[in-house]
Each structure stands twice: as C-alpha cells, then as structure tokens.
Amino acid sequence: MKQDKHGKNHKFGMVVDLDKCTGCGSCMVACMSENNVPFKEDESNKKDSLTWMRVYKITNGKSFPETEICYMPRPCMHCGGKGDHGHSPCVSVCPAVATDYDHSSGIVSQIYTRCFGCRYCMGACPYHARYFNWWDPKWPEGMESYLSPDVSPRMRGVVEKCSFCFHRYQEARDLAYVEERDDIEEQEYQTACTQACPAGAITFGDLNNPDHAVSQLVEPDAHNCGKPKNPKAFRLLERLQTNPKVYYVSEREWVRKAGDNYLDGEWEKVKNNHGKDHG
C-alpha cells in the first residue's frame, strides 16, 4: 500500500565502497554528534554501546602474510522487507507502531516516545542495528550545551537506531517548500556520516532516481526489489529477503562473500547474483 499519493516516492539508500573505507571511525562520531547519542565511562562492552553507525572489522581468515582485513560500516539497513513492501523485520514485530516504514522515503522510523522497550525489534533485526537504552543518558556537567535540538535525546527504556538523519530530510523539504520547489536536490539531503567520511567511501541518495550517484553505483533492479545489478555490489544477508537499502561495493571477492552465509561450494554458483531472485 502506497501512502504517499502525491508525486513520486523516494527510496533513500546508501552505498559504501569497502575498498575506500579505511575504518577511521569518522562516520561513527559524526553520527553520534549529529544525533545526540550519549556515551558512558566504559564503552568496551559493545553489546550495550549505542552506535547507530558501527564499523566492523572483518578478515579473510588467512594466516600471515596472506591476511587481509576490511572495514564494514553498518548503519540501519532501512529494510524494505520481503517483496520490498515495507514489512521490515522490525516494523513487522513492533506492537506499538514505534517503528514504521515510510513509503514516501523508504526510511524506517523510530518514535522514542511510543516505544515501551519490549525489544522485539532488536530480536527481529538481523543486522544488530538497534540498541536499547539500559540507562538514562548522562552528559558530563556542561556538555549538554552541545546537544542539538534537531534530534531529541532518548530516555531509559527505549530502543534507538540510525534514522538516515531523517531530520536533515525534513529540513531539506522545509527549505524546498519555502522556496516553492517540488522536490529536493541530491546534495540537499545527505546523512552526517556521508558528509564526514574523509575517504569519500559513503554515497547517499535516492535509489529511485537514476540520476543519483547511488543508483548509478549499484544499478538497483527495480523489478527485483532493488537487488544490485552491479556484480561488485552486494547487500548484507541478501537471501533473508530483507531488502536493505544499504549496499556495499568491493572489488574483493572474499569481502563480497562475507556479506552472507554460504554452504560449501554454494558461493561459486551464486557469486554474481548473491542468491535467488526475490520476485
């Protein structure tokens, strides 16, 4: 069901060039700073460390000196769900409509004041992209001064996650409205991580718009739930049919293979399309 009857729908998505990513962590901090993400004295227990954007380090498992590593930034995948109809794993299980799929932008929302902390969504999310506030956020004395009014600080007992910097989309739309434009430009809406990445590894834009860089980089197949036509591009756990809107690109085959789980010998058969069609 399409909710937006006015004009064309957007489908905002992200492409990460894993051959450019250096694992520097700028995206993680730009995200935390943009979205008022709190921090604790000890953040080394990564299971309770709130990181909307988290950079994973993966290796090819070979021994010295054949070893290779690759960094993989992981925001919320903003899944379209099976058939790309908006039934994201998390949206499907939320009993409070605290997380919802916006058909006009393709963004999976999170309304903190609606969330009552059941954490079904965290269990449903195959990407560990959601985090629970086990404690109230506390900023050291005086540091509250840098909090941004664009994103409300969360409270104990709710789940939070990457929003594709939705407030930036709202701002861009507001500006377009004031200037009496029908739509926003590609560069008017960019996420904080994309903007900060010093390696230029992250590209953000509208996957439905063939003029946008994201579409050109991965060539999403509109008739196949946005599956990338570019053989060097892949999505994480493609075969779960979650239809993420975050794509990864790498020239390295072992990196692309790491994007999903394969039985022995299975990879050779599917390596150019990463599994079945979604139909």
Next chain:
Amino acid sequence: MKIDRRSFLGLGLGAAAGVAVSPATWKLMDDSSIWTQNWSWTPVPRDGEVTFDNTVCSLCPGNCGLSVRKIDGRPVKIEGRADYPVNTGGVCLHGVSGLQYLYDPSRIKTPLKRTGDTFEAISWDDALELVATKLAEIKDAGKADRIACVTNHGVGTIPGLFGRFVKALGSNNVYAMDTMDKTWEKTLEKMHGVHGTLGFDLENSDFVLSFGTGLIEGWGSPVSNFKANSSRKERGATLVQVEPRLSNTAANADTWIAAKPNTEADLALGMANVIISNNLYNTGYYVSGFGPGFDELTAMLKENYSPEAVAQTTGIKAAVIVDLAKRFVKAGAPVAIAGKGKGATPGSMREFAAVHLLNCLAGNINTKGGAWILSPQDYDQWPAVEMDDAASEAIEKPAMDPAGSVAGFFAKAGADKSVEALLISDANPCFALADAQAVTKAVQDIPFVVSFSSFMDETTQLADVVLPSHTFLERTEDLPSGAGMARRVTGLAKPVIDPVFNTKNPGDAILAIAKAMEGTVGDSFPWESYEECLEAVTGDLWSDLSDQGYAAVQETPPATRPSVDFTFVAQNPAPIAAEGTEADFALILVPLDNVRIAAGSIASSPFAVKTVADTVLLGKDVLVEMNPETAKANKLSQGDLAVIETPRGKATVKVNLFEGIMPGVVAMVKGLGHAMDENRYVNGKGVNINELMGPVMDADSGLDAVWGIRAKISKA
C-alpha cells in the same frame, strides 16, 4: 432511585460503552506513557537560529578547515569545511569531537598555583605576576640560559611568541615536540645541503612506496591523506606498504610487503642497488649530473646490498625486491615516503636517507607527484628582539641539546638538573615521549614549571603554575601546514564561542608576562594583544587569512632542481638496533598508531574512546596484538592476561591474536594509559607504551631513532 438488576446492567453497559467511545482512556494512557518518559533529567536542547562559523582545527598538525554549526550562538556540531583546500569537507573523528574538548568538565577552569601537593585557584593577575617575578629573578641571577620552553608545534605565531620570549630572556632552549619533520630536515641538510622540510605530493603521485608510514592511520595531515589515498582507484595509482604488520594502510594498499621490523632502510638500499646497477635511474632529471659520492655509493651498494643479501636481512624474497625497484623507478610519478605510524616521532636518519635516495634516483624532487623540498615557513616577520646585557651574555651559551631534540633536552635536564624554569605550551612530554618515567622525573626536578594548557594532563600535573589556555574553538591562531604536505596552506583558527572558562589565549598570556617583566623583555613585545601581534607579523598574508580563513601560500612544486650529495648514504651508516638483547627479550614490541586514538599532546575524547574496538581496549585493559604462532610459543591464548616486559619497564596487558602480524612481533597501541584523574573517559585505561619504550638516540641526527624495543611476554 431504586437500583434493580435492569438499571444496574443498563448503567454498567452504558458506562462500558461510554468508556469505549470516549477518548479519555486512550488520552490518559498516552499522557501517562509520555509522562513516564518526560523525566526532568532528560535534556531538551534549546532551539534557535542556525548559523555556521568557519575555523581551523589544531588538534593535530593536519589543520583541517572546520564548519561549526551553531544554534542560537551555541555550537552543536562540527563538520568539515567543504571549500577548505586541505580537507575539502572531510573531517576526522577527533575534529568532530571538538565540542567534547570545549565543554569537558575536567578542563582547567582558572589559573592555578601549586601549594605542596595540591593546586590553589588564583587570579590571572596574580598568576602572571608570579611567573614574571620568578623568571625575572632567574634572569637577574644570570641564569637566563637555564630557562627553557617546550611547545607542541614549532611553527606559527604562538610558538613564535614563546620562542621570542625565551630568546628575549637570553636562552636558546626552545624546543618543539620531536616529529618526523625534524628527521626530514636533517636528512635534507645531509643530502641536499639545504635547510627545509620535505612535502609529498601524494594526490598526484601514481606510485606511492610507503616505508611504514600510516597514511590512513593519521600520518601527517590525515584527512588530506585519506582523500589522496581514496582517489587512487580513479587515478590508477598504486600504493605499496612496507610494514611488519597488516595496518589499515597495509590492508588498503595494493601490495603489502612485510619486512622485518627496522629493516626498511635495508630494503630501500637494496632497491637503490637494483636501480643503479640496472641503470634505471633518472639521468635526464639532473642537468649537472649527480653530486659527490655517487661512485662510492654505487660501490657500497654493490658490495653490501645485493638483492640476496637484502632478502636475508628483510625477509623479503630477492625477486620481489628487484621487481619492486623496477616498478617504482619506471612509474610516471613515483614517490617514496618515510616516517612511521602517524609521523609523530622522529626516526632513523639512515632509514630516511635510504628512502629519500629512491626519490633522488627516480628524479622526482620538486616535480608533480614527487617529493618537494619546502623552505622553512617564513611568512611571519618579526621585529628584532631587544636584549639587555644580561640577556645578550646568556644567549651566547648554546642550547642544552644542540640537535634541537626535545628528547635530548629532557635527557640532559634529567642528568644534570641544570634547568631553572620550564614553560610548556600545549605539549605533554611526560606522556608522549619515550621513557615517560624518565621525562617525568626530569620535569619534577625542575624548580619552576609553568604549563599553558587546557587540560590537566600528565605534564601539567607537575607544574608550579598553570595558565589555562583556550581550546582551539575559543582561540585565534595561525596554523601553517607541514607534516608531509606538499602544498602550503596557512589556516586561521577563529573563536566560534566566547571562552567557556576563565582561560586565555597562550599568546596573550605570554604577552602579559613579557609586559610585566618590563625592560627589554617588555620592549620586545610592543603589541597590545595577541591578535594585534598576529596581524602585524603575518603582514601580506593577513588579508587572505582574515577574509577567507586561510591563505594558500604555495600550490606548485618549487622550481629548483637541487643537487644530491650521496656521501652520507655512501658511508653506509650502521643500523640502529632496538634496545635489549635477543637472549633476554625474544620478541620485538612495536608501537601501533590507531587513527581512533589521539596519541600526541591531547587525550582522546569520550566519542573517540567509544569507537575503539574491544580487541584494543577492554574495560581498563589494553590488548596487545600478536600472531597465534607467537602466542603459542609463549603459551598464551586469546584474552589471556599477560605481563609484557621490556628493558625499560613492564605492564599487565591482555592478548589479542591477529593473523596479520609477523610472528615474533608484538604490537601495542599508542595513546592509552593516561593518568588524568578527573577525566574518567581516559583515566587509567590501558597502558602508556612510552613507559615501556626508551629513546635510542641516533648519532647522525641527535634524535630518537628506533621504532620499537625488544620485549618478552608471559602469562600473568
């Protein structure tokens, strides 16, 4: 009214229907759920007008342009400045975290004076007076040459003012923290007979051969290097990384060559031998031919650095060495670079000279995509320093470390306890220099220490007077590029907010002290404020600096074709081994620079610490990296607590197994192990590797030359 069964049911059903239809229930539920989340301690940030201010970051020598987003005058977010020539919009995580430094409640909020073991808050007037009086006493006693000053960087007008102040007192003891720039300077003196530093035009080079430089671990100007590196694919450029460990740079490179630790020079000399013996060097480049020593060099290389011999030393196959040498010299715009890790420590001159020899043979000096010899920064023009007789007499005495090494200075200061007063500006030598304990002892022995700092770091804790500085977001300061950048850009940091605490620009503090001292010292500082001074001494540059926030001083390679003197390399300087004997310490511990951890004068921000992997820092424990083979040989497994011991000290660490590190080598991250009680985000987390390392001074440069130390490790 009589309540019978009928009316009871009727009322009951009516009430049920009323409740179901009325929005009150849902409204109350909604209200109560909002109320339970509307706790007074959850902040509600104030809204307001959005503005942007430009400034320049000085957390590292990269000096990126920043755009600070403000709401109603309140800075809320730091972003990269898109039209700034160094970083064009990109920004590293430390720069983004700038506001955490600004609002850090553990900042020094007011001037402090030591009384016994504690600090007492005093007024600025009293503090400045105290420093002026004490320094005047030392000067009047004829000991002006025993006053020393250590700044974090050596260029720009704030370090300039400090240097000028100490000169005006009559001392040559002015030091900036040691970095690779100092080794490059000495290498250029030896090989080209010029005074200057080396910049690398990485964004135009098509073959970058890096000898352990952490190009994407924060080397030099980090964001500029990230950009040059990530455009490699489009430009068809190649990166080859020589390093015993699979660093991020090695992982990102096209080829990783795992040479044994501290054999980079041998590999470079072996490559030079291949290039010369196959007549592949760029003869067309040097119009007047090579300078002295070329024949001796040829003979020396032939005798000592055959591919087979170098293969033995470095552990790299001879065929690989030959192939690499040929690929390098045949590339269109090759460049070889040295300066390990972030380049924040000096290095062996043999290594730098051997690496630079490759540049000379490739004929890429002062060419597009090559290595540029940059004359010293001289845009700041100062009037002559005025000196009275006492100062003129004292200045005749040489600096305590003639090589200008800050490590050498503290070694001397610790040994003969002759320093009377030390001024420290934005530097933290007690943490950042090798053998941190010895440096700490040396500073403790200095009778009068003044720290100009924003934070109560390890060095400031030892000060007698603390003069709190503005952070980079509150201060005006000119920031010239250096740190391996080929293009020259000087940035201007401008305050984006009024000072949060009772702090001063260190430039203003030094002016005030000079004025309080009166006489020729006061006369040498005719400016009313630091900003007036800055405008006066930057001269021609000022209009660009103030109008656009930066001045591009040089964009194209210098026009000269310098001659090359091969004598130094031809003498085959001996390699400098890591401290310790193989019999007692079977392993080599190498420092590891991690871009997410600030390892210099500042501690990491809470955001930065948060991004550090649990394979690097777990709770309060640092993890050292070792190959599973090394672990097996030492009966260790993943996560084990272990004791690592070097000739300089020992520490308890945890074990992290990593296939990407050479067996026999153990790596430990730099920048952890701060002892800063009030900053609980860094205090006591991990171990400061500088407590395990010692400087090994290079006789040729007078600088600390070794990357690593011998070590042993066993289960705790």
